[in-house]
Amino acid sequence: xxxxxxxxxxxxxxxxxxxxxxxxxxxxxxxxxxxxxxxxxxxxxxxxxxxxxxxxxxxxxxxxxxxxxxxxxxxxxxxxxxxxxxxxxxxxxxxxxxxxxxxxxxxxxxxxxxxxxxxxxxxxxxxxxxxxxxxxxxxxxxxxxxxxxxxxxxxxxxxxxxxxxxxxxxxxxxxxxxxxxxxxxxxxxxxxxxxxxxxxxxxxxxxxxxxxxxxxxxxxxxxxxxxxxxxxxxxxxxxxxxxxxxxxxxxxxxxxxxxxxxxxxxx
Ligand SMILES: C[S@@+](CC[C@H](N)C(=O)[O-])C[C@H]1O[C@@H](n2cnc3c(N)ncnc32)[C@H](O)[C@@H]1O
Numbered sequence: 001x002x003x004x005x006x007x008x009x010x011x012x013x014x015x016x017x018x019x020x021x022x023x024x025x026x027x028x029x030x031x032x033x034x035x036x037x038x039x040x041x042x043x044x045x046x047x048x049x050x051x052x053x054x055x056x057x058x059x060x061x062x063x064x065x066x067x068x069x070x071x072x073x074x075x076x077x078x079x080x081x082x083x084x085x086x087x088x089x090x091x092x093x094x095x096x097x098x099x100x101x102x103x104x105x106x107x108x109x110x111x112x113x114x115x116x117x118x119x120x121x122x123x124x125x126x127x128x129x130x131x132x133x134x135x136x137x138x139x140x141x142x143x144x145x146x147x148x149x150x151x152x153x154x155x156x157x158x159x160x161x162x163x164x165x166x167x168x169x170x171x172x173x174x175x176x177x178x179x180x181x182x183x184x185x186x187x188x189x190x191x192x193x194x195x196x197x198x199x200x201x202x203x204x205x206x207x208x209x210x211x212x213x214x215x216x217x218x219x220x221x222x223x224x225x226x227x228x229x230x231x232x233x234x235x236x237x238x239x240x241x242x243x244x245x246x247x248x249x250x251x252x253x254x255x256x257x258x259x260x261x262x263x264x265x266x267x
Contacts, residue, residue: 008206070099078247078261079103079168082195085263088163089113091187093146093180094170096121098129101139111138113157117145118223146180152187162187167196173224177234185239188266193244197261200231204253211256232260240267 073079083103088110092100095114104112112135116122122143130139144151152158165184174180184194202208211227218227232246241264249259 005206066097066099073099077197077249077259078245079197082197082261082263083166083168085193085195086112086164086166088192089161090164090166091115091157091162091184093165093167093184094173095125095141096169098125098133100166100168101129101133101135104135106135106138109138111140113155113162114139114141115144115146115148115152116141117143117148119143146174146183149183157187159186160189160192163189163192165192165194165196167194167198169198171196171198171231171234172226172229173222175224177229177231178238181234181238185266190266192266194235194241194262194264194266196231196235196264197259198231199227199257200260201228202253202255202258203251207253207256214256227256235260235262235264241265242267 079100080103083100084105086104087108090104090109090112092112092114095101095116096118114125116125122141125141130136130141133139140155142151142155146152165188167184171177171180181194188194202211208228215227219225235241243262243264245261245263247261249261251258
């Protein structure tokens with residue numbers, strides 16, 4: 001029995017390490033490697049980019065990773081069609097490096113507010129990415145977190161002001177996912193939709209333990225990204241929803257990043 005448990009734990013740890021090594025190797029371009037030198041690492045470790053306010057900057061410099069990940073999302077996930085379903089006044093939580101920009105349907109969107117607390121990523125969006133995707137006329141980047149209600153109010157983002165909230169892999173790094181989804185619920189107009197795709201805690205007890213251990217390293221390196229949050233519960237319990245779609249991917253018991261995604265409408 002002990003051998004079985006230890007063997008399973010070793011296997012899980014191997015998978016976690018392998019994922020990180022693959023991320024580092026294939027997620028990088030020569031440009032990204034040139035960013036990773038002792039000076040820049042020291043700078044990042046010393047800066048608040050590694051704090052709870054957002055993804056660390058080196059993540060965004062992994063250009064190769066971004067490209068491969070966007071292709072993976074397109075080929076194997078519901079992300080493109082979820083983003084495409086956004087309409088009216090849209091709030092994008094944590095746009096990061098703008099992975100979702102090409103997926104918005106400009107014919108049905110009147111305005112997109114992108115709230116990005118990471119200053120490095122925010123500046124990239126504001127100075128380059130929005131224009132590259134021909135979104136300058138509708139995309140408004142805001143250097144704030146979802147929790148910064150006063151800043152959001154300055155942009156008239158208040159209760160029942162939003163038609164669609166797009167949230168792709170952001171609830172893992174907000175300070176409190178339960179409060180965050182309640183806040184999203186309040187911001188939505190009745191009939192407004194919440195479109196999300198998030199990684200979540202494993203259903204498997206052993207894998208959950210490994211997620212917890214791996215989190216000790218993962219969280220500070222990947223901008224407060226938590227591997228072991230129960231996102232589905234936070235979303236379902238946030239308010240009265242009509243569930244149009246609710247899906248789960250990567251559900252094999254050994255997966256370190258099982259996904260939950262959906263399209264929920266505020267009743
Ligand atoms: C893993 S990235 C996802 C980026 C993008 N949504 C995508 O699909 O590629 C998580 C993003 O959430 C942002 N973020 C973290 N905490 C946040 C908060 N409290 N409010 C809004 N955005 C937040 C991070 O700065 C980062 O850009």
